[in-house]
Amino acid sequence: MEEHAGGEEATGRPGAGEESPEPAETLDRPLPERVRHRVIALAGEAFDGLTFAELPLSLRQYARFTASRRVRFGGSAMAAALESDALFRQRVGERLREVQPELGQAVLNGSPPPAADPVEVAAAAFLLRPPGWPKLVAAAGEEAQRAQEERAGLERERELGRLREELAQVRSAARADVERLRAELEAARKESDAVHRKLRSAQSDVRRGEAALRKARAELEEARAEAAAARAAAEGEARRLRTRLAEAEAALEAGRKAVREERGIEEMRLRLLLDTVLDAAQGLRRELALPPAEFRPAQTVDAVAPGELSPRDVAQRAFAADDPALLDQLLALPQAHLVVDGYNVTKTGYPTMPLEKQRLRLLGGLAVLAAQTGAEMTCVFDGAELSAPVPVPQPRGVRVLFSRPGKTADELIRELVRAEPPGRPLVVVSSDREVAEGVARSGARPVASALLLRRLRRT
Secondary structure (H helix, E strand, O other): OHHHHHHHHHHHOOOOOOOOOOOOOOOOOOOOHHHHHHHHHHHHHHHHHOOOOOOOHHHHHHOOOOHHHHHHHHHHHHHHHHHHOHHHHHHHHHHHHHHOHHHHHHHHOOOOOOOOOHHHHHHHHHHHOOOOHHHHHHHHHHHHHHHHHHHHHHHHHHHHHHHHHHHHHHHHHHHHHHHHHHHHHHHHHHHHHHHHHHHHHHHHHHHHHHHHHHHHHHHHHHHHHHHHHHHHHHHHHHHHHHHHHHHHHHHHHHHHHHHHHHHHHHHHHHHHHHHHHHHHHHHHHHHHOOOOOOOOHHHHOOOOOOOOOOHHHHHHHHHHOOOHHHHHHHHOOOOOEEEEEHHHHHHHHOOOOOHHHHHHHHHHHHHHHHHHHOOEEEEEEOOOOOOOOOOOOOOOOEEEEEOOOOOOHHHHHHHHHHHOOOOOOEEEEOOOHHHHHHHHHOOOEEEOHHHHHHHHHOO
16 A cells, blocks of 8 residues: 555656646546446456455455456446556556557557457556557547447347348238138138028927927817816726626625535534444444454464564664664654764764864754755754853754753753654664663664764765
């Protein structure tokens, strides 16, 4: 800053005993805008060649900025410093002479190259301040202005040509649109005429339809009147027929009653005659005191009769039989009844399964066997230790029973055998010898559980 002040005193104030110098040259108009931008750009580039102390105080804050950021944020400050600080301007000019020595020397000599950019010449004249520099700046500015105006004129010519082309295209498109719209209008007119013709035809059809509707309504009213008359006649005929039907039904019921009464009399006579004959036969039998016939003709034939078997022999012979066909023969007898000791069979055939699955498997097999043979079947399970009834599905054709608390399944089987009338074919399936011997004494046929299991495997 001291050098800056000394330079101002050396160049701006006269020395002692010297005459006052001529006034400094200045611009009579503002610096052209393009020249101003170029000068600021040169100043921003010159920062890199200056020390921090060589910068004016107002510009030191932009020292760390890049050249583009200096121009953007400190352009106005650099323009003011170049205008007011001759030392800073001189340093920027020296930087310019280092970068562009030929242009700087030519400007200092007052003879800038004719082919040089006017803006560069004006910026160099402003910074270097050779004699007559305002004229160089003004001439360069006018030249730049003329170049700018020429470029603007060329741009305007190009823009005008472009606009003329666009106008021609718009006009061509407009003519095409007009032609298209005319064609569409003509088509719309033709379509409108066709629609009008269809509308008139439809209106005529509507009028004819209305006339036909009025005629149909009149015919409908006539038909309704005729139908009402016919319905009244039919209802009268129906009433007459219902009356005749009621009379016929009454006559029929009277005839049926007479027939029933006559048939009852005949049946009563016949029953009385039959009772008379039966009473006479019974009275004759009592009168003659005839004993029941115990001797049969077959007993007169000389032959050896087999010895009778004890119930134990019958049970042993049943346990020895292992052919499933034996069970089929027994169940083929008329009115045969099969009683099965359930748990005795399941624990013989599949003891490892849970009781519920044992019951389901046995009952499923018995249902198939019942469907095949048609015999009555009862399956008995031990319920002596059950606290509540067990839910078991009832297979078709199989009766499922549990013994009551305190009573075993064997006792329930014996009761079932005793409940049957003597002579009915009764088969009991159980491997318990005590059960087999007991039912054999009561006239039933014991069968081993293994025989039933073999027969069920065939189903």
